[in-house]
Amino acid sequence: xTQTRRTLLQxxxxxxxxxxxxxxxxxxxxxxxxxxxxESKPSGRKVDFDMATLEKLPQRSFAARTPWYPVPRTxxxxxxxxxxxxxxxxxxxxxxxxLNDFKVxxxxxxxxxxxxxxxxxxxxxxMAVREKGPLFVIYPYDSSAELQSELYFGRSAWQLRTIEVQ
Amino acid sequence: MAIADDRGAVNPPDELVDTxxxxxxxxxxxxxxxxxxLLAAFAGVGAVQWQQLQLxxxxxxxxxxxxxxxxxxxxxxxxxxQHALADAARDPGNPDRQAxxxxxxxxxxxxxxxxxxxxxxxFASAPIQTEMVARLRAFVADADAYLGPAPTQALDTAALRWxxxxxxxxxxxxxxxxxWGNEAIGAQAAVRNTAVRQQNRIALGLAxxxxxxxxxxxxxxxxxxxxxxARGQALEQLARRLHGARNDAEAxxxxxxxxxxxxxxxxxxxxxxxxxxxxxxxxxxxTPQQSAQLRTATESANHLLGLLNDVLDASTLxxxxxxxxxxxxxxxxxxxxxxxxxxxxxxxxxLELKVTRAADVPDTVExxxxxxxxxxxxxxxxxxxxTDRGSVMLTVERGGGTTQRPVLLFQVSDTGIGMDRETIxxxxxxxxxxDDSTSRRFGGTGLGLEISRSIAQLMGGDIxxxxxxxxxxxxxxxxxxxxxxxxxxxxxxxxxxxSYTPALQxxxxxxxxxxxxxxxxxxxxxxxxxxxCTNGREAIEAAAQGAFDIVLMDLHxxxxxxxxxxxxxxxxxxxxxxxxxxxxxxxxxxxxREATKRVGMNDFLAKPVQPPDLAECLARFFASPTPPAxxxxxxxxxxxxxxxxxxxxxLAPGLHAKMLACFFDDEESGAIALLLxxxxxxxxxxxxxxxxxxRGAASNLGLTRLAETVxxxxxxxxxxxxxxxxELHERVRDEVRATHAACIRAGWIAPPAxxxxxxx
Numbered sequence: 022x023t024q025t026r027r028t029l030l031q032x033x034x035x036x037x038x039x040x041x042x043x044x045x046x047x048x049x050x051x052x053x054x055x056x057x058x059x060e061s062k063p064s065g066r067k068v069d070f071d072m073a074t075l076e077k078l079p080q081r082s083f084a085a086r087t088p089w090y091p092v093p094r095t096x097x098x099x100x101x102x103x104x105x106x107x108x109x110x111x112x113x114x115x116x117x118x119x120l121n122d123f124k125v126x127x128x129x130x131x132x133x134x135x136x137x138x139x140x141x142x143x144x145x146x147x148m149a150v151r152e153k154g155p156l157f158v159i160y161p162y163d164s165s166a167e168l169q170s171e172l173y174f175g176r177s178a179w180q181l182r183t184i185e186v187q
Numbered sequence: 188m189a190i191a192d193d194r195g196a197v198n199p200p201d202e203l204v205d206t207x208x209x210x211x212x213x214x215x216x217x218x219x220x221x222x223x224x225l226l227a228a229f230a231g232v233g234a235v236q237w238q239q240l241q242l243x244x245x246x247x248x249x250x251x252x253x254x255x256x257x258x259x260x261x262x263x264x265x266x267x268x269q270h271a272l273a274d275a276a277r278d279p280g281n282p283d284r285q286a287x288x289x290x291x292x293x294x295x296x297x298x299x300x301x302x303x304x305x306x307x308x309x310f311a312s313a314p315i316q317t318e319m320v321a322r323l324r325a326f327v328a329d330a331d332a333y334l335g336p337a338p339t340q341a342l343d344t345a346a347l348r349w350x351x352x353x354x355x356x357x358x359x360x361x362x363x364x365x366x367w368g369n370e371a372i373g374a375q376a377a378v379r380n381t382a383v384r385q386q387n388r389i390a391l392g393l394a395x396x397x398x399x400x401x402x403x404x405x406x407x408x409x410x411x412x413x414x415x416x417a418r419g420q421a422l423e424q425l426a427r428r429l430h431g432a433r434n435d436a437e438a439x440x441x442x443x444x445x446x447x448x449x450x451x452x453x454x455x456x457x458x459x460x461x462x463x464x465x466x467x468x469x470x471x472x473x474t475p476q477q478s479a480q481l482r483t484a485t486e487s488a489n490h491l492l493g494l495l496n497d498v499l500d501a502s503t504l505x506x507x508x509x510x511x512x513x514x515x516x517x518x519x520x521x522x523x524x525x526x527x528x529x530x531x532x533x534x535x536x537x538l539e540l541k542v543t544r545a546a547d548v549p550d551t552v553e554x555x556x557x558x559x560x561x562x563x564x565x566x567x568x569x570x571x572x573x574t575d576r577g578s579v580m581l582t583v584e585r586g587g588g589t590t591q592r593p594v595l596l597f598q599v600s601d602t603g604i605g606m607d608r609e610t611i612x613x614x615x616x617x618x619x620x621x622d623d624s625t626s627r628r629f630g631g632t633g634l635g636l637e638i639s640r641s642i643a644q645l646m647g648g649d650i651x652x653x654x655x656x657x658x659x660x661x662x663x664x665x666x667x668x669x670x671x672x673x674x675x676x677x678x679x680x681x682x683x684x685x686s687y688t689p690a691l692q693x694x695x696x697x698x699x700x701x702x703x704x705x706x707x708x709x710x711x712x713x714x715x716x717x718x719x720c721t722n723g724r725e726a727i728e729a730a731a732q733g734a735f736d737i738v739l740m741d742l743h744x745x746x747x748x749x750x751x752x753x754x755x756x757x758x759x760x761x762x763x764x765x766x767x768x769x770x771x772x773x774x775x776x777x778x779x780r781e782a783t784k785r786v787g788m789n790d791f792l793a794k795p796v797q798p799p800d801l802a803e804c805l806a807r808f809f810a811s812p813t814p815p816a817x818x819x820x821x822x823x824x825x826x827x828x829x830x831x832x833x834x835x836x837x838l839a840p841g842l843h844a845k846m847l848a849c850f851f852d853d854e855e856s857g858a859i860a861l862l863l864x865x866x867x868x869x870x871x872x873x874x875x876x877x878x879x880x881x882r883g884a885a886s887n888l889g890l891t892r893l894a895e896t897v898x899x900x901x902x903x904x905x906x907x908x909x910x911x912x913x914e915l916h917e918r919v920r921d922e923v924r925a926t927h928a929a930c931i932r933a934g935w936i937a938p939p940a941x942x943x944x945x946x947x
Contacts, residue, residue, distance in 0.1 A: 091304070121264065121293045149336065150292030180293065 056155055057139070059108035062116075062187040068108040072141065072155070078103045081138050085162045088174055089153065096140035096159045102132040104139055105186065116185040117158060117178040120150065127158075127176045129186075135168065136161050139181065153179035221404050228397040235390045239383065257300035258368035261323075262361045264294040265354055272351035276344050284342070291334040295327055301368065310371040319357075319364045326353055441506075448502035451495045453773055458495065459796070460701035461488050463708060482852075497634040504641045511645055515671040516556040518544065518583065525560060525581065527883030528846065529567045531858060534880045536571060539578035547585045548595060552668035555646070562639045562650075563597060566662045569635065570601035573660070577602025588667050597664040606654040614652060615640050639664075688805045691715045692734060696726040696752065697741040697771065702794075706739060709798055712931060713805070723747025727755045730763050737808060740788070742772045742779070750786045757787040767808045771796060798844070798935060825892040825922070825929040847888055847936045851927045858884065859923055862897070866916040871908045875901055890926050893919075 051071035059068045078099035086093045105115075115127045131137055140157040141147065148154025157179045162168045268290045275287060299305060302320050303312035330350055333342045340346065465485045473481065503509045526542040533540040563581065570579040580600045588594035606614070615636055640650045648666025693715050695706045700721075707717045718733065720726040722744050730738065738756065742749035753768050770783040773794040780791050792804055850859070858880045865874035878901045886894035900908075900915055930936050 089300075120289060121260070150289065151295035153296050180296065 057104070057181065058183045059105065059110055060183060060185050061108075061110040061112070062185050063112075066110070068110070070104070070108075072147075074107075075099055075104065075139065075141055075156075078107060081136060082142075083136075083138075083161055083163075085159065087159075087162065087177075089179075093163075095144050096138060096157065097142035097145065098138040098140040098156070098159070100132070101137040101139050101158065105129070105132065105184075108186075110186045112186040114187045116187070117176070117181055118183040118185065119178050120180040120182050123178060123180070125176055125178050131160075131173075131176070135164075150180060156181040218404075218407060221400060221407070225397065225400050225404065228393055228400060232390055232393040232397060235386050235393065239386050239390070254300070254306055255365075255369050255372050257297065258365040261294075261297045261301050262358075262365045264290070264297050265358065265361050268294045269351055269354035269358065272347050272354065276347035276351055287342075288334055291330065298323055298327065301364070306368075306371075310375045313367065313371070315364060315367050319360055322357060322360070326357065329353070444502050444505055448499060448506070451499040451502070454495050455492065455499075455773075455794075457699070457701050458488060458492050459794075460699075460705040462492065463705040464701070485848075497638060500638045501634045501641075504638060504645075509642070509645065511555040511558060511642075513553045513555050515551055516554045516559070517551055518548065519550050521556055521560060522581070522583065523883075524887050525563050525567065527887035528564070529571065529579070530880050530883045531846070531849065532568065532571050533579055534858060536574075537576070538571060538574055541578060541580045543580070543582045545582070545584045547593075548583050549593060549670040551671040552593075552595070553671050554668050558642050558646070562642055562664055563599070565635045565639045566597075566599040566650075566664070570599050570603065570660070570662075574601040574603030577659070586665055590670065592667050592669050594665060594667045597666075598661055599663075600659060600661040602659045605656045605658045605660055606652075607656050611652055611654060615650075688713070688715075688802070688809050691736040691805065691809060692718070694718050694720065694726065694729055694733070694735040694738045696720045696723065696738065696744070696749070698722055698744040699741070702741070702771075706796065709796070709801060713802065715805075723749065723752030723755075726752045727759075730756045730766075731759055734762070735766055737766055737805070738768045739771055739792070740768055742770055742783070749788075750782065753783070753786045753788050769804060798931075798933075802933060825926045826889050826933060826935075844936045846884075847930055850884055850888060850890075851923070851930075851936075859919075862900075863916060863920060866900070866912050866919065869909060869912040871903075871905060874908070874912075890930075893922050893926050896922055 051069050051074055053071035053073050055069040056072050057070040057075065059070070060066070075098065080097055081100055082095060082097040084093045084095045105111075113129050115129060115132075116124060117127055118124050138159050138161075140159040141155060143152065143154070143157070148157065158177050158181055160168050160173050160177060162173070167173075271287055271290045275283070298320070301316070303317055306312065306316070332339045333346050333350065462485070465481060465488060468481055500509075522542050522544060526540065530540050567579060567581060578601070580598075582596075582598045582600070584596045584598070586594040586596040636650070643650050643664055643666060646666050646668075648664060651663045651665065652660060653663075654660035693710050695703060695710070695717055697703045697706065697719075698721050703719045703721070707719060710717045718729060718735065720729055724747050726738065726740065727747070729735070738753075740749045740753060744752075747755075749770060749772075753770075756766075756768060757764055767789040768787070769790040769792055770780075770788045771792050771794055772779060783791055790804055790807070792800055858877060862874065862877040862881050865877050878897045882894050882897040882901065885891075885897060896915075896918060900919075903911065
């Protein structure tokens with residue numbers, strides 16, 4: 022309970038304002054292998070995340086039907102907006118870059134409008150690279166018919182490695 | 188007075204017959220059919236669009252990650268891995284194990300996207316796909332020994348070369364697979380596009396059909412609205428036409444009523460002339476045959492005048508112009524008058540006449556005496572007319588009501604021919620007279636009862652009838668009349684003042700010869716000298732030349748009419764320019780009277796000119812206060828103008844004169860003759876009954892002296908009667924003649940043939 026309240030106290034203002042408070046640095050430099058890098062494009066500042074840091078952020082879990090799996094699967098991970106807040110970056114446009122150099126744009130407003138997560142677990146298990154892991158941007162597709170479209174499926178980058186913020 | 192209009196104004200207009208009022212019977216069915224088709228079309232379009240949505244959804248869900256892209260990604264990652272492996276083999280000293288691992292993992296992650304179970308939803312797998320995927324999986328199975336999650340062998344240069352070589356050997360085949368995937372997806376897209384196009388075409392067709400139906404529906408609605416509007420207009424027009432037709436009919440009816448009233452009025456003028464002339468003829472030298480013919484002519488003319496008066500009354504009633512003037516009236520006196528007047532005709536037919544009033548009937552009531560008498564005269568004369576033997580009775584009784592306003596029943600019963608039920612039903616209808624044979628036998632307009640009933644209803648009462656064929660009839664006038672105290676105010680001041688007018692020079696102007704002759708006869712008999720002119724021009728010349736005392740001027744004449752002539756005369760020097768001018772006209776409108784005053788005329792006499800009116804008019808201008816020495820018995824004692832005036836008021840115009848004429852004509856055959864005959868034979872019993880009849884009529888007609896004399900005869904005892912019979916015979920005969928002369932002098936009746944040949 023205390024943990025949750027503190028998290029909320031820390032997170033909510035960040036979500037609302039995308040403040041520049043560098044929470045990630047407050048958490049300390051990543052001790053494990055870097056799995057995600059947030060790069061603020063104008064300043065060139067980079068914030069690295071290891072899996073443990075991502076795991077410490079509030080987790081969200083939901084099942085969804087997707088084009089990539091024949092049956093609904095459950096995805097778990099921190100909200101993208103929390104990740105951005107933790108990195109202490111602000112901007113309007115994101116550029117998601119995958120391990121294979123796949124790149125796709127996403128407006129920051131998507132992270133506010135929808136509970137977009139950076140999924141790190143599939144059906145409760147970590148995802149290997151060969152299983153489109155380790156990180157997968159997932160929209161809550163089943164929460165709105167609007168999300169079941171090419172546009173949002175296209176923005177759902179798998180094997181996510183870097184997010185550029187502009 | 189049925190209105191049968193020749194112009195067909197009362198016929199229904201043609202529109203009534205063939206207006207499109209009837210709704211076409213199958214329009215409704217058509218509308219329902221179209222509604223059903225429209226609904227079906229909507230459903231069809233909806234279904235097609237739903238299908239398209241589904242198609243789109245499925246496309247979106249399962250095609251989002253482009254499969255072609257996946258095939259090329261496999262090829263791309265394979266090449267990248269092969270290069271990485273080849274590079275590492277060339278530089279075995281420092282292999283970037285981590286980079287190799289990433290390339291390998293990414294390559295493996297791509298494989299699942301091209302497996303048949305992943306693409307099978309979109310297109311059937313081909314041997315090339317299954318074979319290739321199997322080869323790739325086999326490679327992964329081998330490579331996992333070096334680069335998998337749990338490597339079992341070291342990745343040395345030989346292994347690198349081996350792996351690189353195997354990938355290289357598959358490059359061309361993977362490229363073929365990518366091309367095949369591209370082709371398969373293209374074919375699949377073509378199929379889907381065809382389906383979409385087909386559905387689009389169906390949807391377009393349905394939309395067109397729907398649009399067409401909507402247009403048809405709109406057209407039908409417009410047509411319906413137009414029809415509705417047209418119907419409304421037709422109805423409005425019809426209403427206007429009907430309204431117009433009704434107005435026309437009413438106007439025609441009014442015009443005809445007015446025409447009838449006017450004609451009746453106009454007809455009376457020449458008729459008065461005819462009657463006057465007949466009266467003049469009667470006193471000339473005639474053979475007995477001529478006398479009989481003259482009598483018939485007079486009766487016919489009198490009858491005709493009565494009919495005209497009826498028509499005039501009826502049209503006045505119809506026009507709603509008849510007004511009642513109720514005033515305190517003595518019933519005793521009124522009934523007395525009715526009795527004495529009717530007794531002449533009743534006794535003439537040998538009928539018994541009885542008039543009785545019940546004790547509880549008030550003597551004085553408020554009523555229009557003239558109209559009440561008119562009703563009673565009508566009922567009584569009908570009773571006399573349709574009764575050949577027996578009696579006619581008038582009884583007055585109380586029929587309820589309050590003391591202040593008793594209901595009075597005036598019952599006229601006879602022992603005549605009676606009527607059946609059917610006849611009674613028609614009785615009060617206009618022109619109805621029992622049956623045709625009755626009307627042929629008894630004559631009359633058939634208006635009398637209708638007039639009587641209308642007047643009765645105007646008084647707030649009604650007339651009922653009970654009758655049986657052969658058993659007589661009983662007509663009952665039931666009317667509530669307010670009771671008044673017994674004090675009846677004195678009769679209105681007599682219009683007729685008996686006075687003496689000196690002999691005058693009279694200029695009579697009239698374009699109608701009958702009227703001229705009539706006026707000449709009247710004036711000559713009054714002792715005046717007459718000059719006749721036929722038009723205004725002659726009148727002006729005569730007035731300028733001769734010395735006249737007065738001009739009697741018709742108003743409507745050809746060339747110069749009465750108004751212009753009067754104006755011209757007024758411009759003459761005195762005394763001709765100052766003499767009185769009296770207008771004569773059948774047109775009694777106030778406007779006309781005022782017009783005569785404006786042109787300087789002094790008085791107005793309504794046509795037909797009644798002798799008393801003429802006498803009174805002349806007296807107004809020339810009466811001398813001292814009468815000339817009487818050559819005959821005092822006329823004032825012979826006749827009583829106030830009494831006679833009541834008779835005038837009670838009777839229709841001309842009727843008084845007619846009754847007087849009748850009364851005196853009876854000198855040879857009627858009641859007077861009977862009385863004289865009885866006196867001559869000294870038969871007291873018969874003398875009394877004859878005297879009674881004569882007295883009633885004489886007193887009612889205002890012949891006071893005669894009435895008194897006859898009353899004396901009635902009251903004589905046997906001895907006196909026997910002694911004085913001869914003397915009384917003489918006296919009655921003389922008084923009859925003297926009274927007759929007095930009546931003529933007073934202008935009450937037309938004079939006999941002029942005695943002085945010089946004035947003709």
